[in-house]
Amino acid sequence: MSLRIDSKTSIRTEVPLTSYSTFKIGGPARFFAEPRTREELFQVLEFQKAEGVSLLILGRGSNVLISDDGFSGLAVSLRQFEPDQFSVDPDGLLHVSGGMSLFRLAMISQEEGLRGVEFVCHIPGTVGGAIVMNAGFGRRGHGYFEIKDVFESCAILDLNSNQIKVLRKQDIRFEYRSSSLGSNHLVLEAAFRLTPTRREIVEAEIKANFAYRNSVQDLRFPSAGSTFKNPKDHPLTSGELLERAKMKGFRIGGAMVSERHANFFLNVDHARAQDVLELMAVARNRVFEEFGVQLEPEVRYVGS
Ligand SMILES: Cc1cc2nc3c(=O)[nH]c(=O)nc-3n(C[C@H](O)[C@H](O)[C@H](O)COP(=O)(O)OP(=O)(O)OC[C@H]3O[C@@H](n4cnc5c(N)ncnc54)[C@H](O)[C@@H]3O)c2cc1C
Numbered sequence: 001m002s003l004r005i006d007s008k009t010s011i012r013t014e015v016p017l018t019s020y021s022t023f024k025i026g027g028p029a030r031f032f033a034e035p036r037t038r039e040e041l042f043q044v045l046e047f048q049k050a051e052g053v054s055l056l057i058l059g060r061g062s063n064v065l066i067s068d069d070g071f072s073g074l075a076v077s078l079r080q081f082e083p084d085q086f087s088v089d090p091d092g093l094l095h096v097s098g099g100m101s102l103f104r105l106a107m108i109s110q111e112e113g114l115r116g117v118e119f120v121c122h123i124p125g126t127v128g129g130a131i132v133m134n135a136g137f138g139r140r141g142h143g144y145f146e147i148k149d150v151f152e153s154c155a156i157l158d159l160n161s162n163q164i165k166v167l168r169k170q171d172i173r174f175e176y177r178s179s180s181l182g183s184n185h186l187v188l189e190a191a192f193r194l195t196p197t198r199r200e201i202v203e204a205e206i207k208a209n210f211a212y213r214n215s216v217q218d219l220r221f222p223s224a225g226s227t228f229k230n231p232k233d234h235p236l237t238s239g240e241l242l243e244r245a246k247m248k249g250f251r252i253g254g255a256m257v258s259e260r261h262a263n264f265f266l267n268v269d270h271a272r273a274q275d276v277l278e279l280m281a282v283a284r285n286r287v288f289e290e291f292g293v294q295l296e297p298e299v300r301y302v303g304s
Helices: 038-051 102-112 127-133 199-216 238-244 273-291
Strands: 002-004 010-016 028-033 055-058 064-066 071-077 086-088 093-097 136-138 144-146 151-158 163-168 185-193 255-257 265-267 300-302
Touching (some): 093 102, 127 185
């Protein structure tokens, strides 16, 4: 069913969220919208307030595991939100929309001859999702980079006060795979401080990142990338701990731990969120029993 709130935006009901998460898992959203402009977004949020339902913000859904029961409020996907909007200042400050894909961001930086965001080229999320998650990546021997390293500022909609605010780097606490931006902040746009250079240099870096990504990640089946954060102050990564705990190839229902990368949990055959949760519980228990390490999920669970 489609409830039309103006001539452009429609709010649909009982929309399966499987297509809005890279895991391809999730029950229906009671209400769902995919706004393309600020005007449409604000109308959708007015609807949410008027209905008094809770809000789920989704970028490209590449770091979420959505419950089999779905979401009982309004889910807003931002993957169509101003996906091509950008501008460049002469000093290398790149302004982009929060809904832009990270691949597009990297391509713009290549076209404009700006260094600094090549490391996000392969990450299947949006600019907003990458800021909230402080996304990061590095090739062995070539350094490790996080969004915070290039982040200058962002414009957010404060969902409590309904005001647009500009947050600078010092206003946000960035940590490994998280930030102080909470569910009451919606990233509308962001600015990244990049370094002017030759296009070929950016292009070569992007190609090298894709090649390295292809050699380490398992992209044969839907997933949400790394399931657990790497533990602090431990010499082994989560993938290495899970591999040593013999989790590779371990399967529950339609969910399986990758045989290539033990921190990639794959949806190999119509997995339910419950299958993934049970697999995560087994993995955490095994790693805790064998190594005394409590793995912390990187994937965000949407549900009760
Ligand atoms: C194959 C694969 C490879 C991956 N590789 C990497 C990697 O190398 N490095 C890495 O760091 N991550 C990686 N990831 C994880 C994921 O892509 C990143 O965390 C990404 O930044 C999430 O962006 P998203 O738009 O999909 O966010 P979503 O998954 O949609 O959302 C993540 C969180 O951000 C919030 N959010 C999203 N957009 C906004 C917004 N505009 N305003 C406010 N809140 C928002 C959501 O509510 C949610 O809490 C990978 C995932 C996959 C599937």
